[in-house]
Amino acid sequence: MLLLLGLLLGARGAGAFMMHVASSCPLAANGSLQSFDLTVAFNKNPLVCYDPDAQRFNACDWKLLHNLAEQVAIELNNGSTWVKRAEARRRACSKLAAQFWAQTALRRTQPQVRIIPAQTGNPSVPICLTCHVWGFYPPEVTVIWMHNGDVVGPGDHSPMSAIPNGNWTYQTQVTLSVAPKAGDIYTCSVQHASLEEPLLEDWSPGLTLEVTLMVAVATVVMLLGLSLLLVGVYYWRAQPPAPGYTPLPGHNSPSAVPACPHPRP
Template identity: 35%
Template sequence: MSVLRTCVLIGFFFLACHFGSEGFVLQFNSYCIFDTMEDMEYQLMFVFNKQPLLQYNPRLEKFVALASYGFGIVKYLNNDTAYLQEMKQRVNTTCRKTMSEYWKKTVPRKAQPSVGIDRIVPQTTSFTTALKCHVVGFYPPEVSITWQKNGEMVNQSVYITPVIPNGDWTYQITASLEFTPSMGDKYICLVNHVSLDAPIAIQWKPGINNYETYYSTAATIVFVVGLLVLFLGIIFWKSAYSGFMYIPIYGNTDE
């Protein structure tokens, strides 16, 4: 007996029981549950008007009723030994056969993370500086992030966000460290992931960050260009002024 024949059987059953009603929807959902390729389970569930009706239980190797009006159908299905044997083999013919094609493309997939550090100024704490270690683009989602100060692990004032999916089978996470910087201190964000041959260590030293560097460089360039324009303007003005000379007219100009 196929799943289609089972659906037809259940459909006729509810047509007989609910004849004259506005209508009904009968659905069946089949799915595979597993952690590895060896411990797979195949399950099949029938749903009537969004209410679970009956289900195939692979551990019991038979159908079980999930609603009172499903007992009659379950009794009929469990008497069909050939159909029960077919359902038992679905774990191989459907689950393992299908998942073997996608297993290597999904489960063992690895993506290495990208790591960067930004400095911010906390608004509500007594600390003068906070560092954010951004870890993005990694898969699987399990990742380890630690902060080190001068070679020693820092446990206090460290805040790690939950892992967030990016929507492209990669994840991101942020680890913040609040502190008061002092000269000579070295801070390292250490990231360990299964895709890495060795942990990624990004070091930060007290000083201006990249944004401040770019801003200072741009301001310096604008200042220098302004001075050059000013000097050129003064030279041009001096040249124009020195070229103008008063030429006196000889003789008496009085009438």
């Protein structure tokens, strides 16, 4: 029937055309099926629409092709084939909606977290800590900063709202400007529906990059020197004894020592 419709439109000088059938199943916020839509479209414009309550097709083009749309609707309603197809799609929507909702909206994906420090150039608060949280779903997440186990007040950090990653997960970040001292521990605590307990990530002040490089170079030099020392000792012990005086057999034996002659009177 759609082939005949295409030939009819082509015969009327419609030129290039595209016919397609599209159906959709809008879902409510709780995952329930709100409605069912099935449309026969011409060049992406709705031509005939299916009414699931009345179980019949109606013309939904009120412009140039309205008369043709009414004729198509009559043809679709006269036979039971297209009505059966529409009802089969509606039953499939009702059956698959719960599975789709469970695999998408109801799923739980645990977040990942990482703390990245950066220099601020401000002597009073020289370090800016950024807690990056990503890869979580649903988007509702709570991120809290703690200093040595104590929660940092809301005025000391600025949380950002979660933004989508484009793969059904979300990300967010929370920054905190600090003046760390030796022994301080800053903790980023992440609370999410996918976690049984908060996810904790710690950061403590360490050596600067320059000092770290100096320590690394000194360590390498020390290990190299120790290796050379061990190799030298090994080769020194492996050498044969130097040539020297070799005593005759029995020379060191007490019995081989000649007795002193008795003095003559």
